Amino acid sequence: MQKRRVGLIFGGKSAEHEVSLQSAKNVLEAIDHTKYEVVLIGIDKGGHWHINDAADFLLHENDPKHIALKKTAEGIQLLPGEQKYQLQSTNTANLLDQLHVVFPLVHGTLGEDGSMQGMLRMANLPFVGSSVLGSAVCMDKDIAKRLLRDAGLAVANWRTYTRATRHTISFQTLKEELGLPFFIKPANQGSSVGVSKVESEQTFAAAIDEAFRYDHKVLIEEAVVGREIECAVLGNEQPKASILGEIIANGSFYSYDAKYIDETGATLQIPADLSEEVTAQAQIAAIAAFTALNCEGFARVDFFLTPQHKLIINEVNTIPGFTKISMYPKLWEHSGLAYSDLIDSLLQLAIERHQQEAFLHDLQS
Structure with missing residues (x-):
């Protein structure tokens, strides 16, 4: 069976650059290399794109505070409209083999806000995760809260x-x-x-x-007084919810360092110690939020559970982290879906959505 070629795009100009590098490292390690050939596309902090070597693309890769992208002399450019060759090396002007699917792991600005997704749609490339609208509305906390509120879901004032x-x-x-x-x-x-x-x-x-x-x-x-509960959602038109996890922050709140740098900054409790009733309510609310915000592929839905047992949605993250201490893959692992299988599921969902979009385009032609 011919391997599918996966473009793994990571890094970027956002404040979450280092997190993205860790996510890419973990996905590269976990992906099924018997089924997929990975093309690494790193974006440095200046916004320049690089074709990277999987064997040597990170500096200080085991140090979350100092991890960095190794820049290369080989840049990359997209050729929108090309059916077989969407990428070209800016160094040699050689066309690169066709990508079958893209896994964008650029967190935050210009990666998670619909910008990357719009570019990939213009290039006619299947990609993992929400499309332009879902990415944009989830990134803007103000807009997301308005949509969640209008869908009858509880959010903080x-x-x-x-x-x-x-x-x-x-x-x-x-x-x-x-x-x-x-x-x-x-x-x-x-x-x-x-x-x-x-x-x-x-x-x-x-x-x-x-x-x-x-x-x-x-x-x-x-500030909402309550336990921090998280749920992973996976799917397109028929999304499924994972078991729930709980974040027990060791500081005053679940900070950036606690999420990605300080392994002692928080404790992840999976599964969360919750009643079956509350668990079911959270899973239903997570899928409702996923749908209301036009999410696709995957997302992590974060809740506060108040002492009065009320679930309040904090945020919906459309490109959740894949670092070794990230909640999203851990929740699915405890739900019976191994990391490698999770990545495979995400890639398949991306291809299925692209095929549906192509079918719709054909109907209009």
């Missing part, structure tokens, strides 16, 4: 501000409307990048500055 309305932000008003503490977040970042927990006016201005470093729109959100 919040306020939204842009640079144009920044002058109207009042600590006293927010304290009265949201209570203390509250969180300040960039609207279009993931993995707790730029997030601050504000407990007093002394830290308020610095937290606002930090959020606006990463985006032109910020959310200020009430």
Whole structure:
């Protein structure tokens, strides 16, 4: 059987560059090499694309704080509209063999926000994960919360501000409307990048500055007291939910470092110690959120479970991490789907969706 050629795109200009490198490393190690041939396409922090050698593409690969992409002399460009050769080396001008499917692992800005997905659609390439709309709405926490709320799903109370309305932000008003503490977040970042927990006016201005470093729109959100529960969703038109896991943060909240760098920053409890009733409610809500936000392929849905047993959706992540301490693959592993099989399922879902889109295009021709 001929191997399918998988383009693994990773890195990128976002604040989650290092996380993406770790994700790519783990996927490369876990993918079934008897079925797939992997083409590594790394994007450096400057936005330049590189064709990488699987045997030597990372620097400090076992150090999450200093892991880096090894740049190469061979760049890459896409040829939209080509049926057999979509990629060309910028160094040699040689056409590269056809990719059968792409696995984008660029977290955050320009990878998870619909930009990468739009480019891949223009190039007529099947790709893993949500398409343009689902990626864009999930990346924008403000828009996602509005859609979830309109779908009848519970979300935390919040306020939204842009640079144009920044002058109207009042600590006293927010304290009265949201209570203390509250969180300040960039609207279009993931993995707790730029997030601050504000407990007093002394830290308020610095937290606002930090959020606006990463985006032109910020959310200020009430702090929800509750357990942090996560559910992995897999599928296209008929998505399935995994068993549930719980994040037990060892700090004041589940920070960026706790997720990806400090292995002692949080404890992952799988399965979460929950009743069958609450488990079923969370799984139903996770699929409902996945559907409401037009997700496809995979996503991780994060909840707060309050002492009153109310489930509140925190966020939906359309390219969840695949690092060795990431929740998404762990949840499926405990649900009976091994890491290698999970990757295979994602690639198959991408190809199936692309075939359906091609069929629809043929009907219109």
